[in-house]
Every structure is written in structure tokens, then in C-alpha cells.
Amino acid sequence: MPVHNSEIADAFEKLADLLEIEGANPFRVRAYREGARTVRGYPRSMADLLQGGEDLTELPAIGKDLAAKIKTLVDTGRLPALEKVESHTPAALSDLMRIQGLGPERVKALYKKLKIASIGDLNRAARSGKIQKLDGFGKKTEQMIIERLERFSSTEQRTKLIVAEDLVAPLVAHLKNCDEVKDVVVAGSYRRRKETVGDLDILVTARKDSTVMDHFTGYDEVKEVVSKGNTRSTVHLRSGMQVDLRVVPQASYGAALHYFTGSKAHNIAVRKLGVKKGYKVNEYGVFRGNKRIAGKTEEEVYKKVGLPYIPAELREDRGEIEAAAKRRLPDLITLEDIRGDLHCHTNASDGHHSLKQMAEAAAQRGYAYVSINDHSKHVTVAHGLDEKRLFAQIKAIDKLNEELDDIVILKSIELDILEDGSLDLKDSVLKELDFTVCAIHYGFNLSREKQTQRILRAMDNRHFNILAHPSGRLINQREPYEFDLEKVIETARQHGCFLEVNAHPDRLDLNDDACKLAKDMGLKVALATDAHSVANLELMRFGINQARRGWLERGDVINCLPLRKLKQLLNRK
């Protein structure tokens, strides 16, 4: 079993936690955390990079030492440095750090004085009143620990963006109801349009002595006020979502928006640029000495540190700072660039609406074309189409295309890739289609090698055009299956195939990192909703979010092309 990037990152983070508890050099601790972040977010596996003879110290935040540790982990599956630390500091102490309100100092004190080395120990000690007697702890801290422990197991998961949107709308409306509030904007990962959000960061502009904080904590849905100050408050909603509200004056709006949008890594990089120029950058502005020299808009802040405006979706410190400095930021795709949807179902399989309803809804969105991609016969639960029914659908589409003059329906299918890499329907019917979208719907547990071969073999069929939801993951529900994404991208490029960016908010597959990898490797993608109803066509915007996070431009997405050019690309011959 090859070692996963996430396992390497976990090991580094654990090492960082334990070293921090031991009181190691804080910058050394940070170095492990930053190394972990690089490895976790990297779209290619460290194992593959090493096998290809690449130099890991080329990666950001990876130096000689971490590169050697990664190699050891990949070669042996073990990290001696971590084992050594674990021999004198219990590994489970890093679990205690996951509890909100417990950091390295408190965990160390709990371990040294009360021998607390696990969540269970902590629970017993808190409930027996031992913790409040410790120096630096008190009754409130003990109570806080008990409450957080109760919450600990249930609230680990991040919230899908589309779910967060439903929480945001009424809350923003509530805040706007406060007369003293001018602007309300949701910042954080929500504004960066990340596929999931951990909490909500909301920024409002108002005078410092306004009543907005009372208004905020008085919101109906607030279950618990965690902290409350003049400029910052934190609450938990009944839904379990944590919301941070920050209040800043109008003159700081841009600086605050930039700061609270993050990401943390992006902010640190921007601040470092500021320091180089002799400025201090914080949420109130850009300062030279005590004088604020920028802060009203985000553009101002970027300009002062020598950069053009960077779109929120790119702010992950994944190269956008360097690209901005060279004036080489991508001109990101927008929803208006999309000319059609390339993955839609009808009630012929598991969709809810008819061919005609789907086509008319797509036309209403201003699309020039839409493709119909019902399931193929292997997906029996979805009443997938066999050759005969697909022939019938092809005829129906031909007929409908004659009737409709404002949109073209493309004849397609969501074709199952069988376990041996063959396709679910005969070439005799596939050749009648405009193109195919092919997908894996079972056999998720094949080995990485077999799964990769399955996909590559499928691509050998000249009727294979687009690989749908390439990783098979369902956010918060199902991990991606094992396969070699890089090899799939490379083979797709050679064969004239494409990968889908499935826009459904449960999938968003390819994810952002993979979008960027495809782009860097010269492969275009198809952005498609996998709509199962007329309403689902609206989900395209989530795909746009993910594509923008993956640095994609109009030219990287095949359904930004007019129909004639699209058809040329989809004709493999």
C-alpha cells in the first residue's frame, strides 16, 4: 500500500503537536505544520514524485529535513522522529489539542500535574472537579472543558457550501435589520467558495459603540454565546455552526475583508510582503508607523504590497502571490462563459423531468446546447437504458431538435465503465451519439493499479469522451476510490478525452487541486451539473466556484465553446 499524502501530513501534524507540548522551538513546530499543509494539498502523491526522481525540496515549506522524512515515510511507512517523541510524550495528547480551548500549554499542565493523557482521563478529571484546582485553571475553564467534550464527537464535520448558504441567508437578513449596520459580508472560506466551510466569518461595518453585537447575539437561532466583545463575538447556532462576527469602521472595510477572507496562509504571505516594504498589515489597514496608508478597499491593500487584486477563490497560498507579482494571474472563468450543460438526466432513467422540460429549462438559462446523459443499463436501480431504449431516446431527441429552435439537444449517455474496463453498451449504438460521458458506479474497492487500468482501458474505446465525476467521492460521505489521477489525465490528453468537473455540491469532482493539475498538464475539462431535475441546472455555479479555485479560465473548459467547436473536440476519430 503506497503511503498517502494525508498520512504523511497527519504524521507531521502529530509531530508538531507533540513538539509544541514539549515546548520545542515554535518556529520548528510551525515548519512541520506548514510542511503538512503543502503535502496534504498537493495533487500528486509524494510516493509518485519520489518514484519519478523529483526533488521534494522544490515544494514550498519542504526543506532537506522534511524531504528526508517524507522519503522515510514512503519507504518504510514509519517516522522514527515521531516514534522518538512518542516515547516520552503520549501520542494521545495531540487528540486533547483538538478540543477547543485546549492548547499546548494547558495540555502540558494537565499531563504533568494530573497525568491526563487521553480524552477519557480528561473527562473523568473534569467531572471530579480536579481541574479547577490547578494553577491557571478555574471553575469556568473546567466547565468549558466539560461542555466542549460533550460537543467534541458530534461536530467534527465541515458543512457543505450549499448547506451553509441556507444558514447564511436568514442570518445576513437579520444583521441588515440592525439600523446601525452598513455593510454585511460573509468572508472566510465561504467567500473563497471552498466546497465545505468549518465556520462562518461575518464582517459588518458599524461604529464601535453600536448595538450590533447585542443584535447579533439576540438572533433567534443562537444557541450559545461563546464570546462577546466590542469588535468580535462568537456564537454557536442551533444547527451546530459556529459564527464569528467582526465589526470594523468603514475606513478599515477593505483591510478587514481581506483579513477575514483569508486563507490564513495567504494572509501571512501578504503580511510578509508588507513587512518587506516596511509596513504593518492588519485588519484595520496597512500602516507605516502609526499612520494608516490604506484599508478602505481590498484593492488598496494589495496595491500597497505591490500586487494586483487577487480573486478570493485563489487565496490559498498555492502560488497566487507569485503569479500576481509577475502579473500572471489567470483570468478566471465565470458563469456567463458557460454555453451549455454536458451532463443531465431525464425521467427515462433516474431524473425527474422529461426530455422536453430539461431542454426548455436549459434554453431558458440562455444555453446554446444541453446534453442528455441518462444512465446505461448496468445501473439497474436507476432504470438505466439498454441499447433499444437508447435508440428510442436518440430518435426522440432528433424529433425534438426539429421542433426547438433556440437550443440544441446533444445525444449522449452516462455510460458505465465495467470492472474489466469495457463499456456498458455496444459500439453500434454509441456511434449514433454525439459523445459519451463515462463513469464508475460500482467496484470502488479495486486496488489503485486495477482501478487505474480499468479507466485507461475504457479510454481505449474511441467512443469514450468524458470521464464523469472522476474520483467518485461524495463530500462527507464517501472517500474517493484509489486511482492514479496523473496517469488518467495524461492518457486522456493523449487520446483526446476529457475529465468532468461535476458541479453537484455533493461531488465537486474534480476538486480544486485536481482542476489545477489538469490545467497544468494541458488537459481541458467539462463543467457539468449532473442535473436530475430542472432545478438542478442551477448548480452550475458551484462547479464554477470549484473551477475558479482550480485556476481555470474560459479556455480550459470545453463547454465554453460554441457548438461547432465543441463537436470538433468531441470527435475522436
Added chain:
DNA sequence: GCCGTTTTCGGCCCGACTGTTTTCAGTCG
């Protein structure tokens, strides 16, 4: 431990809130 159009050594982002304190440490974002 990483990193370098000042540096291969000496730096490493910045502020708010809480609780336990009599002036600040710890934690978080």
C-alpha cells in the same frame, strides 16, 4: 525547520477575547 533582489545566519504575522490575574498567559482565527 525553512528561507534568502539586504541575509547561508537570524529572522520567522498580528490582534481580540477570556479567565485567572492584579498585569498577563493562553488560545483562537
